[in-house]
Amino acid sequence: xxxxxxxxxxxxxxxxxxxxxxxxxxxxxxxxxxxxxxxxxxxxxxxxxxxxxxxxxxxxxxxxxxxxxxxxxxxxxxxxxxxxxxxxxxxxxxxxxxxxxxxxxxxxxxxxxxxxxxxxxxxxxxxxxxxxxxxxxxxxxxxxxxxxxxxxxxxxxxxxxxxxxxxxxxxxxxxxxxxxxxxxxxxxxxxxxxxxxxxxxxxxxxxxxxxxxxxxxxxxxxxxxxxxxxxxxxxxxxxxxxxxxxxxxxxxxxxxxxxxxxxxxxxxxxxxxxxxxxxxxxxxxxxxxxxxxxxxxxxxxxxxxxxxxxxxxxxxxxxxxxxxxxxxxxxxxxxxxxxxxxxxxxxxxxxxxxxxxxxxxxxxxxxxxxxxxxxxxxxxxxxxxxxxxxxxxxxxxxxxxxxxxxxxxxxxxxxxxxxxxxxxxxxxxxxxxxxxxxxxxxxx
Ligand SMILES: [Zn+2]
Numbered sequence: 001x002x003x004x005x006x007x008x009x010x011x012x013x014x015x016x017x018x019x020x021x022x023x024x025x026x027x028x029x030x031x032x033x034x035x036x037x038x039x040x041x042x043x044x045x046x047x048x049x050x051x052x053x054x055x056x057x058x059x060x061x062x063x064x065x066x067x068x069x070x071x072x073x074x075x076x077x078x079x080x081x082x083x084x085x086x087x088x089x090x091x092x093x094x095x096x097x098x099x100x101x102x103x104x105x106x107x108x109x110x111x112x113x114x115x116x117x118x119x120x121x122x123x124x125x126x127x128x129x130x131x132x133x134x135x136x137x138x139x140x141x142x143x144x145x146x147x148x149x150x151x152x153x154x155x156x157x158x159x160x161x162x163x164x165x166x167x168x169x170x171x172x173x174x175x176x177x178x179x180x181x182x183x184x185x186x187x188x189x190x191x192x193x194x195x196x197x198x199x200x201x202x203x204x205x206x207x208x209x210x211x212x213x214x215x216x217x218x219x220x221x222x223x224x225x226x227x228x229x230x231x232x233x234x235x236x237x238x239x240x241x242x243x244x245x246x247x248x249x250x251x252x253x254x255x256x257x258x259x260x261x262x263x264x265x266x267x268x269x270x271x272x273x274x275x276x277x278x279x280x281x282x283x284x285x286x287x288x289x290x291x292x293x294x295x296x297x298x299x300x301x302x303x304x305x306x307x308x309x310x311x312x313x314x315x316x317x318x319x320x321x322x323x324x325x326x327x328x329x330x331x332x333x334x335x336x337x338x339x340x341x342x343x344x345x346x347x348x349x350x351x352x353x354x355x356x357x358x359x360x361x362x363x364x365x366x367x368x369x370x371x372x373x374x375x376x377x378x379x380x381x382x383x384x385x386x387x388x389x390x391x392x393x394x395x396x397x398x399x400x401x402x403x404x405x406x407x408x409x410x411x412x413x414x415x416x417x418x419x420x421x422x423x424x425x426x427x428x429x430x431x432x433x434x435x436x437x438x439x440x441x442x443x444x
Contacts, residue, residue: 052068054066054125055107056128060443064132065089067100072091074172080132081172086188086189097190099336103337129160129335130161131162131444134440137438138432141432141436142166145166145419147419148418148420149416149419150433151163151315151416155332158349159338161444167182169183189281189316190286191287191314192288193312194308194392194393195392196391197306197401198307198318198389198403199307200249201325201403202321203266204246204257205325205359207242209269209359213242216257217240218240218250218252218256219239221236222237228299231252231306233250235248240253245257246369247366247369247374249388255303255306258304258305266293266305270293273321274321274351275291279314279320281333281336318416319334319403319414320351324360325386326405329357329360330350331350331353383408384406387403389402389424398422400424400428401429402425402428402430403415406437411444
């Protein structure tokens with residue numbers, strides 16, 4: 001009897017192991033089946049190592065690339081090819097997050113029931129959330145600079161409607177281009193950059209949430225010596241309140257505000273605002289920012305609070321943060337695929353509240369004040385724009401930033417724009433943002 005009992009237990013254990021195996025396999029099949037099917041060795045979907053099925057179009061159905069057995073056929077227009085190169089990808093796979101490389105499983109028409117079996121053998125057309133014409137507008141403006149980027153997304157749905165990085169490769173003629181060339185690098189996704197004064201939006205939020213800023217005042221003498229360092233301003237700002245300090249982008253005031261907020265609180269807020277984690281865009285992981293807020297060095301802490309020093313931010317993460325300010329404090333994950341297979345992890349979902357609704361409302365008022373008193377509302381006709389500019393001093397010179405959003409029910413867009421060079425954030429990036437938003441509003 002005891003032997004029978006032992007055998008029964010053995011059988012049950014074997015059954016349990018088998019069952020566990022099936023569960024593990026099924027899980028891996030569901031989550032990784034697309035990657036298995038798009039494996040390089042699957043000759044059914046590759047010709048000479050280049051994917052030979054499917055096509056990529058923009059949000060309005062403009063065909064940007066078709067993957068055929070004779071290679072990838074791109075849109076005829078050279079500017080459109082370069083403007084969308086980082087979103088669409090190159091045949092050599094040097095743009096790792098381009099659609100033809102990163103969304104291969106979607107492209108080959110893989111699905112769980114049928115695998116890659118497809119009677120038409122054409123694969124699937126995947127639709128990106130970007131507007132190719134808005135990319136073209138942005139690309140033309142960005143071309144004045146050696147390097148730059150713009151990202152615009154719908155801060156309610158997460159759809160990235162414009163994403164351009166320069167310099168950009170022409171993917172139809174990539175053969176002679178060095179694989180390590182900067183033309184493949186997507187600044188919006190892969191870069192971390194010194195944020196300069198755009199970071200004052202983070203310091204301001206931390207101050208609103210932890211200090212009483214109502215009666216704040218600072219007397220700027222243009223030089224603002226502290227601890228032996230000069231926190232110079234572009235001008236002598238005199239007596240300022242909190243609103244003036246942000247609109248003037250006063251380094252003296254914000255250095256002092258940072259010291260009052262304190263190192264620990266600054267650390268807490270950069271984490272809370274998603275600036276030290278990668279952003280997930282339909283599975284693509286952006287670079288993550290990094291900051292140093294020393295508790296024992298007030299001078300270094302002050303530089304960090306005004307976006308200089310060792311601060312590095314990923315532009316996409318900055319855009320998501322600004323989107324949260326626009327969206328009553330709630331951050332939304334950005335996405336690039338208009339429609340996704342049912343088993344791909346969906347983006348466009350809420351990332352929770354980065355800020356209290358009250359803090360977001362206060363920041364919006366300050367960003368509107370920036371436009372009215374510093375950048376000139378007249379420079380943005382017909383746009384209800386809220387923004388913060390930035391200039392970052394880097395080793396070899398200056399870079400310019402402009403981040404913000406528009407309040408427009410039908411076009412709830414937040415943006416980030418950065419260029420290498422330029423004279424002042426709003427002066428350099430303002431016209432790029434303005435033209436891109438006009439194209440987006442006209443087309444969508
Ligand atoms: Zn000042």
